[in-house]
Amino acid sequence: MAANMKAKQVSHTQTDAGGATVDPEEWLHMYRQMYRIRSFEEEVNDLYTKALMPGLAHLYIGEEAVAVGVCESLKREDYITSTHRGHGHCLAKGASPDRMFAELLGRAPGYCKGKGGSMHIADQEGGNLGANAIVGAGSGIATGAAFSARMRKSGQVAVTFFGEGALGQGLLYEVMNMASLWKLPVVYVCENNLYNEYTHYSQTTAGELSARPAAFGIPVEVVDGQNVRAVYETARRFIERARNGEGPGFVICNTYRYHGHHVGDINRAYYRSKEEETLWKTERDPLNLLSQWLTEQHLADAAIFEQIEKEAREEMRSAVEFAIKAPFPDASEVTQHVYA
């Protein structure tokens, strides 16, 4: 909050690349959101390393600009569907970290009462229809949510996030076809982080990525997924278009995951080089890119960023604290919620 106020002091309205008018405070808000995700994920890694977290988790570090740039263009009642790498989407759509950590630790106050865990985290009130551990499956559910929004004339839009690996799943083409035929308010957001687990996407993906949605008559744009301003601007346009009944859109965000495929994927040399990792971290970091730009534009200074970061770290630390202290679900929970 303090940072917000400082931002206000230096604020004057800016016109971004795409011509949209964005309040500088909004950019700082996005910085905060990205940093919160990073900080959240660092805590997750820490919990894993300390053997405090059951199972595994897929960290979103490096990809923060995608979730934030897209979700900032959504209303709370809009829908998203997410992936195994879903913490970032969940936070960006407005979930609170304490209940998220509780979920990751399998505790009762978790968003899903501890029954879902990292790969199934959902936040119904916030419009997050859930992470999904079946690659590509979220695209079907989001298309269905868009179909429902259209039938209910609710004005809602659905966004589905998925990795470029999901381009391998036939389901995606089936639902894109129907979304296009029926002009459904859905936006497909492909996070191209170069790898399907341990395999480079060029080994798994023939032709031009962007030609695929285009083949179904869906407009597509490729954006720098490390530049939150670019993501925001493109997503906003597609989301508006969808909301106005003009049909689906497809955004390809070029991005990178800094960590392993999951927290246990430590030795990565056999599939990607340290140099590549370092290059992305140093040259293409979404937080750095935004803070540099804001600084260059004299819209913020180091103190503001430090303040934001400090607050985020504190927030995450106390959220972890909350989760660690939270109780496990009662044994009786095991048979509940199988049926409504």
Next chain:
Amino acid sequence: MAANMKAKQVSHTQTDAGGATVDPEEWLHMYRQMYRIRSFEEEVNDLYTKALMPGLAHLYIGEEAVAVGVCESLKREDYITSTHRGHGHCLAKGASPDRMFAELLGRAPGYCKGKGGSMHIADQEGGNLGANAIVGAGSGIATGAAFSARMRKSGQVAVTFFGEGALGQGLLYEVMNMASLWKLPVVYVCENNLYNEYTHYSQTTAGELSARPAAFGIPVEVVDGQNVRAVYETARRFIERARNGEGPGFVICNTYRYHGHHVGDINRAYYRSKEEETLWKTERDPLNLLSQWLTEQHLADAAIFEQIEKEAREEMRSAVEFAIKAPFPDASEVTQHVYA
């Protein structure tokens, strides 16, 4: 055979549209093949009408130029996979009508011992890996056969026939992606007869058909599926390309089925007009188009066509005779061939 000899008499080598050198006898052979398919299917319809055939069948009448134009470019050891509308493909790939009719009537000498029927007719020795009653499924099997041919360095090519309805199945995109990545010797032949059962394809297919294979880096051509010469010429090029290790191809053949979706689909007015049907039958008939062209080119005359037709009808009639007289499989067959 008699007709062949006549053809020889008038023969002089022709250069077709695409520059390929085709012996006129070859065109007459294709005429014969198309006519054999038509005659076969008319017998099938007759068997159905007389309640002599168990179940239903999907007639290929009107689409003969596709199967024939493509299969004439294949060697016997090449593979095809086929569809619920598969009699034409089976005949064009060299199966004999007597064993085909026997199969359709569920008799012991049928290609599949009567166990497959119309929707599963296969001819292993002739390279027909089978009709398939799951829309789109043949595309997977053909891609696998192409993969196998490549691994075995056999020089074989696989062709998969499917209706435009199969563009709805995600499987097709999954296997096209791999075929393209791995440059497999497979050719996808889409028979666009305008209808998925009782629904016009424009209601089920977004965007440009030809953009779909193109999106996976697969060369595609759209041809007049009623013009056997055009089909032949295009298929031949794609098949050659595939055989030479240059990867998959995709041919879209615009065609039309004269009869109902299946033999029992009699009242069609609710989904397509009589005028449309008449137009195709009178203006776009593949047999007429070829015979007209051959006549114009002075490569054949009415007597030749009549002779071919008569022979074909006789062939089919005696094949039906054979099938009707053939025994049903022995009861003990029911538990055989579940396992090898």
Next chain:
Amino acid sequence: MSMLKTSESTAGATNGKAMRELTMAQAVREALAEEMRRDARVFIMGEDVAEAGTPFKVLLGLVDEFGTDRVIDTPISEPGFAAIGVGAAMTGMRPVIDIMFGDFLTLTMDQMVNQAAKARYMSGGKFMVPIVFRTTLGATRRSAAQHSQSLHVWPSHVPGLKVVLPSTPYDAKGLLKTAIRDDNPVVYFEDKMNFTTKGMVPDEEYTIPFGVADIKRAGADITLVATSSMVYVALGAADKLKEIGISAEVVDPRTTFPLDKQTLVDSARKTSRAIVIDEGYERYGVTAELAAVIADGAFYYLDAPVKRMGAMDVPIPFSPALEDLTAPTADAVFQMAKTLCGRA
């Protein structure tokens, strides 16, 4: 087989009420129409469901009343439109997803099993997935191996799903209405050989609860538990058994999940003999569960082992000469029952 037309077994519920004779197809259509009138959230989606009314013509006319916004033709994309159904159900709609042939469940298992069946549990009770998958089972239609399977045991295995197997027009209508109103994913199987089967259906509205078996015919000497069209096979066998003085009770579970174990077990305890009959493949099929439940629950009452009669464990052959051998028949059930009752 009188109760098939008079719904004797459900006479209690409909006693004195006005009834009409309907086919299964008509009963299904009526259930859909009534629920669509009642609840604007209900819609139908599938291949050729609108003007064509499906290849079986079961839905004929619905599009005229409800329009193409609520009776929606799809591309041939079973996984895709099943997925759209799941997403729509999670966000306030009540889809009825039409899977033309039960054999195509092979294509929709992920949507049914990993998505629809689990969304509620995985979210700790946050999401509801009120979706109905309407599909078929049953052989002997000369449709061969890929259009004749009865795969209902697969969803029956899966926590989160309910599975309905109506045998009469009365059951078909009442159970389908319940399925549509249920807040959970339901897989509803119609035997495609029974669409023209007739039976009495009340004029008045009614629903039938899940998990309540129906005694289609009362008897004392042997219990025949039968599902879907196998109810008719069992009733045919019961007729023949009566002729030789054996009184067979025919019990129709109507839903494989929830399963009315009590009624099955009670009947077997009473008669001390049981045969279970279902048109799914015998191995690891529905007959295994039904037999195991009875063998356990009626252990101390049984005079003979519980016998199972499912479809022969072969892909369904096309040739009528072979296909007819694969499904249980009234004769076969009769023979088995006779033997079980110690009458060589």
Next chain:
Amino acid sequence: MSMLKTSESTAGATNGKAMRELTMAQAVREALAEEMRRDARVFIMGEDVAEAGTPFKVLLGLVDEFGTDRVIDTPISEPGFAAIGVGAAMTGMRPVIDIMFGDFLTLTMDQMVNQAAKARYMSGGKFMVPIVFRTTLGATRRSAAQHSQSLHVWPSHVPGLKVVLPSTPYDAKGLLKTAIRDDNPVVYFEDKMNFTTKGMVPDEEYTIPFGVADIKRAGADITLVATSSMVYVALGAADKLKEIGISAEVVDPRTTFPLDKQTLVDSARKTSRAIVIDEGYERYGVTAELAAVIADGAFYYLDAPVKRMGAMDVPIPFSPALEDLTAPTADAVFQMAKTLCGRA
């Protein structure tokens, strides 16, 4: 649990032969390597199978010996590469298709069931489909509802498929070699919690025939039929039962199809009591078939009903506090066995 390391049960076959201790993962890898050396038609296809050697690292090193032409990384397209496998198998190759998690069988059922399982029958015996689908089952890995299922009953239901559930490294190797040499489609399930389980494996080559149950421990008072990792649960229970003077026989069917009914029934006839234990969901699961087979075959010998212990009928929950409640444990089997033997 000595026989787990010494393969006591198979001592007859390997008596006096040189043995080494291997993990399940090593045994699987060895089987694959041997068969790939032996037969150039064998290849492996799946996601991250080459350099990564799968997420479970089971295939590590194979690509070094056989190259990327025979150990092939695919896109994330389970239906697609399963289909390519089927087509390749029909045309002379012998693919081993790697489905990373058994939960993804939802995506490949059409290829397994409508294509692979039926091609031979539908063609009247013309085609062979010698393909192996290698996949996983088993919970308690904190992988939650979509990565923890044991769906092996689905293929077990389907004529045309064979289904293998190895429990020890010895069985894993011998059965996988048999699977690869089999001319039919085989679905081979490894419990992902057992990859590091050790056991003795002969130096010499061997195969294990399908349809032959293995008595993992001989006993007289009660039969525990257990599959896959449940064999260890049963052996743990047997240890405890021994302490109170109950001698339990542990029978591992090893293949659910073909199923060695005779050995199961013989054991139950001998002990007169049986519990069947399998990690699939209990409802309409493998335990139903095994219980029904025993209840029928040993009807006149049983002193108590056959009891079933499957996974709890809930989507697998993530929280360890809940997940551990869902799978059968040695304690629970012990209690059930005690009760069944009339020892309160």
